[in-house]
Structures are given as structure tokens and as C-alpha cells.
Amino acid sequence: MKFQDTLINAKTTVKDCTDFTVNGITNICKLYGPRPCGEESEKKAQETMLRELKAFSDEVRRETFKVNPDAFMSFVPIAGTCCAAAAGLNVIASHKNKKAALGSLALIGAGVAGMVSEFLLYKKVYDPFFKEKESGNVIAVKKATGETKRRIILAGHTDSAPEWTYTYKLGSHGSFIVAGPALAGLAYTAATSAVTLLSKNKKTAKKMALGQLAFFPAYGALYKFTNNKRYVEGAIDNLSGCYIASAVLKYLTENNISFKNTEVIAMMAGGEEAGIRGSKAFFEAHPEYQNDGVETVFISIDTIRDEEYMAIYNKDMTGMVKNDERVCNLLKKAGEKHGMTIPVTAIPLGSTDAASASQAGIPAAAIVAMDPAPAKYYHTRLDTPEIIVPECIEKVLNITLEAVFDFDENGIQ
Numbered sequence: 001m002k003f004q005d006t007l008i009n010a011k012t013t014v015k016d017c018t019d020f021t022v023n024g025i026t027n028i029c030k031l032y033g034p035r036p037c038g039e040e041s042e043k044k045a046q047e048t049m050l051r052e053l054k055a056f057s058d059e060v061r062r063e064t065f066k067v068n069p070d071a072f073m074s075f076v077p078i079a080g081t082c083c084a085a086a087a088g089l090n091v092i093a094s095h096k097n098k099k100a101a102l103g104s105l106a107l108i109g110a111g112v113a114g115m116v117s118e119f120l121l122y123k124k125v126y127d128p129f130f131k132e133k134e135s136g137n138v139i140a141v142k143k144a145t146g147e148t149k150r151r152i153i154l155a156g157h158t159d160s161a162p163e164w165t166y167t168y169k170l171g172s173h174g175s176f177i178v179a180g181p182a183l184a185g186l187a188y189t190a191a192t193s194a195v196t197l198l199s200k201n202k203k204t205a206k207k208m209a210l211g212q213l214a215f216f217p218a219y220g221a222l223y224k225f226t227n228n229k230r231y232v233e234g235a236i237d238n239l240s241g242c243y244i245a246s247a248v249l250k251y252l253t254e255n256n257i258s259f260k261n262t263e264v265i266a267m268m269a270g271g272e273e274a275g276i277r278g279s280k281a282f283f284e285a286h287p288e289y290q291n292d293g294v295e296t297v298f299i300s301i302d303t304i305r306d307e308e309y310m311a312i313y314n315k316d317m318t319g320m321v322k323n324d325e326r327v328c329n330l331l332k333k334a335g336e337k338h339g340m341t342i343p344v345t346a347i348p349l350g351s352t353d354a355a356s357a358s359q360a361g362i363p364a365a366a367i368v369a370m371d372p373a374p375a376k377y378y379h380t381r382l383d384t385p386e387i388i389v390p391e392c393i394e395k396v397l398n399i400t401l402e403a404v405f406d407f408d409e410n411g412i413q
Contacts, residue, residue: 038133156241185215
């Protein structure tokens with residue numbers, strides 16, 4: 001069965017499903033507003049989605065997991081603290097005991113290690129030091145009518161992010177404008193430590209130690225990098241992905257379309273903004289997806305608004321994780337059938353839930369439609385239903401449906 005063949009007599013059209021997506025996003029934002037990971041608003045939003053999905057699924061459930069949501073972005077102020085303390089030790093080293101510079105280097109190393117572990121590798125380094133909460137994943141399954149030989153998982157995430165202060169105040173590059181001097185200060189402080197240890201010229205060491213003071217405002221600014229007292233609504237990032245995944249099941253069910261050998265799953269993950277914790281928990285809870293003999297693929301649908309920046313990610317987690325080229329090709333071919341040439345590229349910064357799937361050994365890719373600058377609305381209070389672009393949602397919905405039908409017929413090649 002081909003997707004195009006279903007359009008002729010469809011009782012529920014792709015346009016209808018687009019309207020369902022827009023209305024669903026708007027309703028969740030109106031009812032629950034921001035949805036921090038592990039908070040009641042996230043849970044209620046997921047429960048609402050679960051009730052909606054019962055009409056389109058053979059099986060729907062919510063699986064809970066433990067998470068420490070405040071740990072992930074804590075690497076920013078922690079790194080700033082390490083740099084400031086390291087600078088202080090360099091002052092001591094330049095005046096009294098040069099061995100204090102060893103402590104400075106150790107602090108810089110700790111700050112960098114935390115940054116790399118949390119943000120580049122998404123490891124749970126700081127989690128034990130933060131409050132544990134409960135989040136969940138909603139999983140809706142439309143089963144195959146016969147033997148299940150293939151499985152496709154479509155995912156969005158339900159939680160929303162704390163506001164990025166400087167993106168909101170200074171624009172798209174605001175966070176980088178603030179982070180840049182702090183990173184420069186880190187490098188300068190490391191150089192000061194090395195000079196203090198290795199150089200015999202105490203005057204140079206003292207001058208460099210004094211020069212570190214110039215970076216203290218940048219370190220202080222890191223404490224306001226995210227505003228944990230103000231979470232965003234996350235209409236685009238990423239209720240758009242959640243409702244596109246739901247709309248696929250709606251289209252299939254309301255048009256009486258069932259696949260004989262392909263199972264279709266819509267997953268609404270919690271905790272993506274807390275370090276893709278929900279999708280990681282999902283694959284930890286379902287090792288059978290790796291070894292039950294069913295050909296399984298995972299598609300992350302994330303932040304759908306800006307058609308001109310639509311992209312398929314073949315490298316995830318800031319390029320640290322390789323996604324599956326076959327799944328990328330599945331999405332790219334689907335786009336071509338609808339007159340779109342979608343670039344296949346690496347995510348510039350951050351991660352999608354596809355990285356969790358790839359790390360778990362499940363062929364995966366992500367489709368995103370957002371200005372990677374990033375967009376002005378990214379992680380700010382501007383991410384509201386008022387900025388939804390239905391035309392972009394409809395195009396990604398067409399692509400996703402095309403990919404589902406293609407996968408049912410041909411698998412990944």
C-alpha cells in the first residue's frame with residue numbers, strides 16, 4: 001500500500017490531521033502552560049495525550065521513570081564556579097605558593113569534565129546531587145494485523161525547557177555572546193596556571209593572574225544562563241513533534257488503514273530537556289526492541305516550524321552520535337516524493353531523542369525544522385501557539401506518513 005493511494009478516498013485528510021495537531025498544541029498550552037520535567041503539569045499533559053491516543057491505538061500506556069531534571073544544565077554555573085575558584089588559586093600561586101596553580105588546573109579540569117560529560121555525552125554526572133522526581137513516557141501502539149515483522153517508532157517530547165535568559169534578551173546568538181567570554185576566560189586561566197607553574201618570571205605570572213579579573217563578569221553571567229523560575233510553553237519545542245506523531249495514528253485509524261506486518265508506535269517522551277532522560281529510560285525498559293527479530297526504526301520529530309531550515313540529522317548529540325543513514329534516506333526519499341529536497345546534516349548543538357535510539361542500537365534519525373542559529377523562540381517565552389506555522393506542520397506530517405508507508409512496504413535500505 002502506498003501513501004498516495006490513500007489520499008483519494010481519505011475520510012480524514014492530512015489537512016484534518018494538521019488542524020488536530022495545531023488544536024492539540026494550543027489546548028495543552030492553554031490547559032497546562034509550561035511543563036518542567038517531573039512536575040504535575042508535564043504529567044497532566046501526558047495524561048491528556050494518553051486519553052486522546054486511546055481513540056487511535058490498540059494499546060496505550062504511560063511508563064514512569066526517575067529523573068533529576070535540574071542536573072543537566074547545572075554544568076553551566078558549575079563550570080563558572082570552577083573557573084572563578086581556579087582564578088583565585090592562581091592569584092595565591094603567583095604571590096605565595098606556585099603549587100596552588102596545580103589546584104587551579106584541577107578545578108578547570110573538573111569544570112571541563114562536567115561540561116563534556118553532561119552536555120556533549122549526556123552522562124548523569126551531577127544527577128546524584130539534585131532532587132529526584134518522577135516523569136514518564138506515553139507509548140501508543142497500533143499493532144500489525146498479522147505477524148509483526150517491522151516496527152516504526154515516531155517520537156516527540158512533552159516537557160518544556162527553562163528559559164535561556166540571554167537568547168530571550170539578546171536574540172538568537174545571545175547565549176553564545178555570553179558563553180564566549182566565559183570560555184575565553186577558562187582558556188586564559190588555564191594558561192595562567194601553566195605560566196605560574198613553569199615560568200621563573202614572577203612578574204608575568206602576577207600580571208596574568210590580575211588579568212583574570214576581566215573574566216569574572218562573564219563567570220557571574222553564567223548563573224543566569226537559564227532561568228529555572230520561568231519555564232517556556234514549548235508549543236514548537238516540542239509539542240509539535242508529539243502531535244505530529246499522534247496525527248499519524250489518527251490518519252491511519254480514522255481511514256481504516258492497518259498494516260499487516262508493521263507496528264506503528266507514537267511515543268511522547270518526558271525529560272528530553274533534562275538530558276534526553278525519557279528516551280534513554282524507554283530503551284532501557286525495552287531491550288526487546290534490539291533483539292526480538294522485528295526490524296525496528298526510530299524517528300525523532302522535533303521543533304517543527306521553519307520550513308526553510310528543515311533538516312534530517314545523521315549525526316546527533318552535537319555530532320558525537322552517528323544516526324543511521326538508511327533512516328535518513330527513508331526521510332529524504334519521503335520529502336522528495338512531496339517536492340522537497342531536505343538536507344542531511346549534523347545537529348549543530350544539542351541533541352534529539354534519536355541519539356538515545358542510536359546509542360541503544362536502534363536505527364534512528366531526526367527531522368527538525370528550526371533555524372539552528374538558534375531561532376529567537378528557542379527556549380524562550382516566545383515559544384507559544386501563536387507562532388505555529390500550520391503549513392510547515394502539514395509538510396512534515398506528509399513526510400512522516402510517506403516514510404511510514406515506505407517503511408511498511410520496503411523496510412530500510
